[in-house]
Amino acid sequence: MNNLLLNVANISLVNRNQILKSNQSFALKDISFSLAENNSISLIGDSASGKTSLIMALLKLKPISSGKIFYKGKDINLFSKTELVQYRRNIQPVFQNYEESLNPLLTIQNNLYYGFSNRLTKKEKLLKLNNLVNLMGLNNNILSKLPFQLSGGEKQRITIIRALVTEPEMIILDEPFSSLDVINQEKLLAVFQQIKSEFKVSYIFITHKIPLIKYFSDSIFSINKGKMQKLENYRAYENLKND
Amino acid sequence: MNYKKFIYSVLFKLFTIFLLILLGLILLFILIKTIPGSSDIKYISTAFSLERQQELQNIYGSDNSPILVQLFKWMKNTVNFDFGHSTQSGLPVKQIILSSFLPTILLSFLAVTWGLLIGFPFALVSATNPGSKRDKFITLLMVLSYSLPAYWIGLFFLQFFSYKLNIFPSSQLFDIPGIYPSLFSKFTSVLYHLFLPSLALGLSFAAYFYKYLKTKLIDILDSEYILAAKARGLSAKTIILSHIIPNLILPVLSLFSTITPLFFSGAVTIEYIFSIPGIGRTMINAAVARDIPLIIGGATISFIAIMLINTFYDILLVIFNPKIKTEWINETNNK
Amino acid sequence: MKQIINEIWQNRNFKLGLILLLLVIIFSAILPNILPGDPNFQNMEKCYTKPTSQHICGTDNLGRDIFLRLIHGSGLSLKISLTTSLFSVLIGLTIGFISGSSPKSIDYILMRMTDLFFGFPKYFLFILVLGFGEFSLLKLIIVLSIFSWMETAKMVRSETHYINSSLFVKSAICQGLSKSNLFFIHYLPNLAGILISSYTLQVSTIILVESGISFIGLGVQSPNISLGTILNQARYFPYDNYTLIIFSGLFILLNVSTFHFLGDGLKATTNKEKFQK
Numbered sequence: 001m002n003n004l005l006l007n008v009a010n011i012s013l014v015n016r017n018q019i020l021k022s023n024q025s026f027a028l029k030d031i032s033f034s035l036a037e038n039n040s041i042s043l044i045g046d047s048a049s050g051k052t053s054l055i056m057a058l059l060k061l062k063p064i065s066s067g068k069i070f071y072k073g074k075d076i077n078l079f080s081k082t083e084l085v086q087y088r089r090n091i092q093p094v095f096q097n098y099e100e101s102l103n104p105l106l107t108i109q110n111n112l113y114y115g116f117s118n119r120l121t122k123k124e125k126l127l128k129l130n131n132l133v134n135l136m137g138l139n140n141n142i143l144s145k146l147p148f149q150l151s152g153g154e155k156q157r158i159t160i161i162r163a164l165v166t167e168p169e170m171i172i173l174d175e176p177f178s179s180l181d182v183i184n185q186e187k188l189l190a191v192f193q194q195i196k197s198e199f200k201v202s203y204i205f206i207t208h209k210i211p212l213i214k215y216f217s218d219s220i221f222s223i224n225k226g227k228m229q230k231l232e233n234y235r236a237y238e239n240l241k242n243d
Numbered sequence: 244m245n246y247k248k249f250i251y252s253v254l255f256k257l258f259t260i261f262l263l264i265l266l267g268l269i270l271l272f273i274l275i276k277t278i279p280g281s282s283d284i285k286y287i288s289t290a291f292s293l294e295r296q297q298e299l300q301n302i303y304g305s306d307n308s309p310i311l312v313q314l315f316k317w318m319k320n321t322v323n324f325d326f327g328h329s330t331q332s333g334l335p336v337k338q339i340i341l342s343s344f345l346p347t348i349l350l351s352f353l354a355v356t357w358g359l360l361i362g363f364p365f366a367l368v369s370a371t372n373p374g375s376k377r378d379k380f381i382t383l384l385m386v387l388s389y390s391l392p393a394y395w396i397g398l399f400f401l402q403f404f405s406y407k408l409n410i411f412p413s414s415q416l417f418d419i420p421g422i423y424p425s426l427f428s429k430f431t432s433v434l435y436h437l438f439l440p441s442l443a444l445g446l447s448f449a450a451y452f453y454k455y456l457k458t459k460l461i462d463i464l465d466s467e468y469i470l471a472a473k474a475r476g477l478s479a480k481t482i483i484l485s486h487i488i489p490n491l492i493l494p495v496l497s498l499f500s501t502i503t504p505l506f507f508s509g510a511v512t513i514e515y516i517f518s519i520p521g522i523g524r525t526m527i528n529a530a531v532a533r534d535i536p537l538i539i540g541g542a543t544i545s546f547i548a549i550m551l552i553n554t555f556y557d558i559l560l561v562i563f564n565p566k567i568k569t570e571w572i573n574e575t576n577n578k
Numbered sequence: 579m580k581q582i583i584n585e586i587w588q589n590r591n592f593k594l595g596l597i598l599l600l601l602v603i604i605f606s607a608i609l610p611n612i613l614p615g616d617p618n619f620q621n622m623e624k625c626y627t628k629p630t631s632q633h634i635c636g637t638d639n640l641g642r643d644i645f646l647r648l649i650h651g652s653g654l655s656l657k658i659s660l661t662t663s664l665f666s667v668l669i670g671l672t673i674g675f676i677s678g679s680s681p682k683s684i685d686y687i688l689m690r691m692t693d694l695f696f697g698f699p700k701y702f703l704f705i706l707v708l709g710f711g712e713f714s715l716l717k718l719i720i721v722l723s724i725f726s727w728m729e730t731a732k733m734v735r736s737e738t739h740y741i742n743s744s745l746f747v748k749s750a751i752c753q754g755l756s757k758s759n760l761f762f763i764h765y766l767p768n769l770a771g772i773l774i775s776s777y778t779l780q781v782s783t784i785i786l787v788e789s790g791i792s793f794i795g796l797g798v799q800s801p802n803i804s805l806g807t808i809l810n811q812a813r814y815f816p817y818d819n820y821t822l823i824i825f826s827g828l829f830i831l832l833n834v835s836t837f838h839f840l841g842d843g844l845k846a847t848t849n850k851e852k853f854q855k
Contacts, residue, residue: 059748061748088751089752100745103744103750103764106767166753259690263693274706275706277711278709278710278711389835390786390834391830392793394809395826395830399823504698504699507702509701511705512794515794516813527705538702538705542703542706545699553693
């Protein structure tokens with residue numbers, strides 16, 4: 001029996017500036033799903049579907065209006081400060097907009113370095129950092145560069161490295177393939193699979209490139225206008241879209 | 244249009260201003276307390292006889308009461324505009340301050356007019372020819388206007404036009420008070436006397452107006468709205484009159500609302516030099532004479548006046564700008 | 579980093595400001611310390627003289643050398659302005675940052691307080707606080723900074739809002755960065771640009787305000803000299819003698835415009851668009 005990492009139960013999120021209105025509009029409505037250890041789930045949804053709100057809710061960057069989110073059985077709303085930090089470091093986001101995901105004034109090294117656990121010495125941190133850089137197929141001299149000197153693909157890989165710095169149990173991938181051509185998609189796919197086997201992470205994989213989700217789908221959901229629906233397999237999405 | 248919401252937000256705004264004025268008065272009170280010798284604020288002029296002073300002391304009460312009571316008393320007096328009597332002349336502070344407002348307002352009003360008369364045309368030229376030699380020259384001129392303090396310009400004018408060339412009078416509002424037969428001659432005398440001071444003050448405003456108007460003008464001129472008008476072949480004059488100027492009303496209003504405090508206290512140095520009997524000079528003389536009630540009264544009344552005028556501008560802005568209206572409504576809802 | 583410095587270097591306003599700054603340093607910081615002579619030394623036999631080889635800018639109504647007075651006064655004015663602006667920017671940074679990182683209600687309250695301070699009649703309050711009691715430089719600096727932090731606060735607040743919504747800050751929060759780490763590593767570098775340009779422009783404003791207060795006699799007191807106190811003597815000059823006015827005007831012009839150009843140059847090169855390449 002796999003351990004349940006994440007259990008999302010009936011969460012809803014109301015758009016903030018309409019709290020006082022009578023007919024509120026929901027960013028998320030009554031969403032439930034769960035993520036077990038070593039499993040991955042895929043969410044299919046396009047831009048206005050509420051996926052960003054879901055990511056923010058999971059990261060506890062946005063408060064939910066109702067429902068609960070459980071991490072390893074505990075309600076994340078009741079976390080103490082240290083428990084919250086622990087939780088956050090275990091569920092790392094890789095945002096779709098990698099252009100703006102890096103602090104433009106810091107070197108790549110400084111962008112990544114401060115995320116390492118404080119138990120490590122400086123030497124250990126740098127060693128791990130270099131290993132991750134090599135793992136992603138990048139040259140070590142990229143660490144001393146500034147974000148604007150990197151290509152789009154390099155920046156994306158840096159944001160993936162950043163997600164790995166805290167050695168998380170879960171990684172949320174928000175549309176990682178959207179701006180890549182087929183060849184690079186394959187390459188990135190291979191990287192994700194390598195990460196999964198080496199670091200034993202569970203993915204929450206959000207995309208609308210249907211053919212790719214078969215690699216990350218112990219469960220598949222579709223999200224649309226804030227509502228979520230479980231699907232049998234990815235082909236079921238085609239039928240759903242036609243409704 | 245949802246008027247109920249709008250009225251509600253106006254009321255909320257007024258309530259906020261009221262709270263702010265209260266807060267401001269408390270801060271003023273704290274500042275007053277830093278003045279040595281203000282703890283026994285004697286609202287009693289030494290011009291009165293000792294007996295009368297004793298009488299008034301009994302009326303106004305002793306000032307050894309706890310600080311919150313003092314604060315409350317002071318606020319109550321402020322609301323009634325009772326600031327006691329000036330220690331210099333024995334006249335009630337309220338009367339002195341209120342009668343000094345007029346020259347200052349006149350001076351500032353003329354100065355703002357000069358500032359616009361100088362700043363706007365330059366801004367127009369700069370905005371229509373950005374980067375040109377003219378633009379660079381004007382920018383340099385404006386640096387002069389910005390860097391030279393108003394009182395320096397005033398002193399220079401005084402020395403050159405007044406003393407040396409004798410074209411303009413050097414002080415006061417009237418040559419000899421009381422000799423003017425008609426309102427009109429009084430009026431012209433005042434304008435004549437205020438010409439140099441207001442020009443000096445206006446020149447120092449000109450740089451700010453220029454910078455602000457230039458930015459706004461560039462925005463307006465770049466807008467497609469104007470391009471369309473040009474494409475329709477409208478003459479420059481029509482464009483300026485019917486398209487550009489209406490778009491400037493709002494920015495100019497908000498510009499005025501930012502310089503309201505300067506309206507009162509910015510003229511201080513100019514009034515000092517030219518001996519204009521406005522509130523600035525009154526305050527300076529009060530400082531020299533250690534006339535505490537007058538200074539407190541002047542600062543407080545000016546503060547309240549500024550806050551009220553700013554509220555007035557805010558409401559005007561809302562009437563003219565539907566965008567701000569929605570902002571206000573959103574603000575109130577989010578509170 | 580180097581890229582940024584390069585761009586700042588290229589800006590014409592900044593370059594002009596640097597050249598002028600050199601002059602300012604020479605006149606206000608170096609010369610007062612190397613030139614002999616007491617700026618307060620009175621020589622009644624030589625009042626109101628025009629510029630001579632002995633007195634480059636002539637003498638004033640009490641026979642004091644105007645040039646010496648100007649360089650010492652300029653030095654003190656600058657010292658006061660540089661310190662005041664520092665305090666002012668620090669206050670503005672604190673209030674602006676707190677306001678920008680707080681929930682809407684606290685943000686609203688702080689912004690209304692900023693409006694309140696904008697609404698005070700500055701010069702009257704200076705008269706109120708400085709007109710009585712003993713004069714102290716510290717009091718002057720404190721009072722000046724209390725009424726000049728507002729612009730900085732507004733800018734810092736809007737910049738903080740912007741940084742708050744950025745993805746790299748969100749990611750940093752997700753990595754569990756402590757609040758102070760977040761501030762120094764992520765916020766401060768992004769705020770540094772507006773802080774520095776705000777500081778420089780503030781200096782030019784404060785020079786004007788301080789000289790205004792000193793001019794009416796409430797600022798720097800003798801034997802200390804400020805540009806404003808020197809100008810006070812100009813009222814008593816014979817109408818043919820323009821030496822004091824012209825030279826003091828030149829000094830004020832130099833000081834204020836230097837920081838104005840520097841600040842404008844910095845402002846133009848440190849705005850956000852630069853980094854959205």
